[in-house]
Amino acid sequence: MKAIVAPQPGGPDVLTLAEVPAPVPGPGEVLIDVVAAGINRADVQQRRGFYPPPAGASTILGLEVSGRIAGFGPNVTRPFSLGDKVVALLSGGGYAEQVAVPAGQVLPLPGGVDVVTAASLPEVAATVYSNLFMTAQLQPGETVLIHGGTGGIGVMAVQLAKAAGARVIATAGSDEKAAMLTGYLGADLAINYRSQDFVELVREHTGGLGANVILDVVGAKYLAQNVQALALYGRLVVIGLQGGTTAELDLGALLAKRAAVIGTTLRARPAEEKATIMDGVRGHVWPLLASGAVKTLVDKTFPLSQAAAAHEYFDSGAHVGKVLLTL
Structure with missing residues (x-):
């Protein structure tokens, strides 16, 4: 699959589109075909070499995605079906065509939010x-x-x-x-x-x-x-x-x-804690988005292949709201 890699720490120019092995979902994980990925300050810090991923996490940048369920590992108990449109909170791996993630960190899209825009939501x-x-x-x-x-x-x-x-x-x-x-x-x-x-x-x-x-x-x-x-x-x-x-x-x-x-940090928390948080998000935040009481705000989108340009724009501080990569 195609993914953005950073062979060495540095500025936006180190981000390169490459072929990498596709992820295989493990026990309790779902496989997602990524539609869009959010850019976060943590991605910038990792790119610069200051924020390594937690042990066992993907070294590919990206802490949140939207997409469609493409497969399941063993023992997934959450009620998902192939093709479901979802968002996911990740420990890494979002700047790629596919990502495997614990099912407890995956939510259906909130009402009224399209699948691309939804990538702006899980991490924040x-x-x-x-x-x-x-x-x-x-x-x-x-x-x-x-x-x-x-x-x-x-x-x-x-x-x-x-x-x-x-x-x-x-x-x-x-x-x-x-x-x-x-x-x-x-x-x-x-x-x-x-x-x-x-x-x-x-x-x-x-x-x-x-x-x-x-x-x-x-x-x-x-x-x-x-x-x-x-x-x-x-x-x-x-x-x-x-x-x-x-x-x-x-x-x-x-x-x-x-x-x-x-x-506090979110990225390194155990999957069980993240699942609890995501359940809270679904119960308390998703209804506010569906009703329009809380609005999404996406500043700009870039194709995955233009991740370097997207990071350059993000680093400028000119954005208001989220910057997304789309596939």
């Missing part, structure tokens, strides 16, 4: 649902600060938090993106982090109380400011390291707020 929906609701326990009426509000994670997080009855503050890198956050996605306040102080504006917007929950993709660069922006008993959930891995933490400030800093 699972990440946001597991972190905002399972980990941070975001409650109606609480205030959440979402960094990177116009990226794939941010777009989903803003909408799910609003649908849950939270007050949403989100950051973006331009006035145009900030306007989209409030105008199209429904955020209560959008902050241009390049020209505005998000700590000051969060405090102002909350009457000095701060944010109950912060969902952060930046990491070290924002650690001190995030703690300053937290409310009493606030929960800072760090899910990305775009701003580095190491920073000083003022434990006095953290203790004074009785706050928590939580770090």
Whole structure:
């Protein structure tokens, strides 16, 4: 089968279309003919050599796909049939014509979403649902600060938090993106982090109380400011390291707020945990997509053969929403 490989770490130009062995589904796995694959920040980090796949996972990039069921390994108990249109959360292998994945990480398409667009959903929906609701326990009426509000994670997080009855503050890198956050996605306040102080504006917007929950993709660069922006008993959930891995933490400030800093990843979790998360996504997120309360947002699609160009565009930061590869 054809797949995108990265023979050595580097920029987008290292991504090459090649012939590789087709996957064989193991016990409890389904085989999917891939229609589209989502591009995520984790793919970029892996391409650069900073984020190797978990033990036993495919070395091919790609953490989410949409497609059709093409086969089954032994002992698949989920009620799928050949040809079913599905999405899947992966540990790797998405930039390819086929992928084998545990059946618990596969869901039918949500109502009203076509099979290509659906590739934009599994990674972001699972990440946001597991972190905002399972980990941070975001409650109606609480205030959440979402960094990177116009990226794939941010777009989903803003909408799910609003649908849950939270007050949403989100950051973006331009006035145009900030306007989209409030105008199209429904955020209560959008902050241009390049020209505005998000700590000051969060405090102002909350009457000095701060944010109950912060969902952060930046990491070290924002650690001190995030703690300053937290409310009493606030929960800072760090899910990305775009701003580095190491920073000083003022434990006095953290203790004074009785706050928590939580770090999580999705990719390396056991299949059983991922299946639980995906069941939650199906129960809580899919109905919101089917009703139109939560919208998909795909910025641009590229053919699989143009994966290098797609990564170059993704790296530019110009996108709003998801970038997809199509087969």
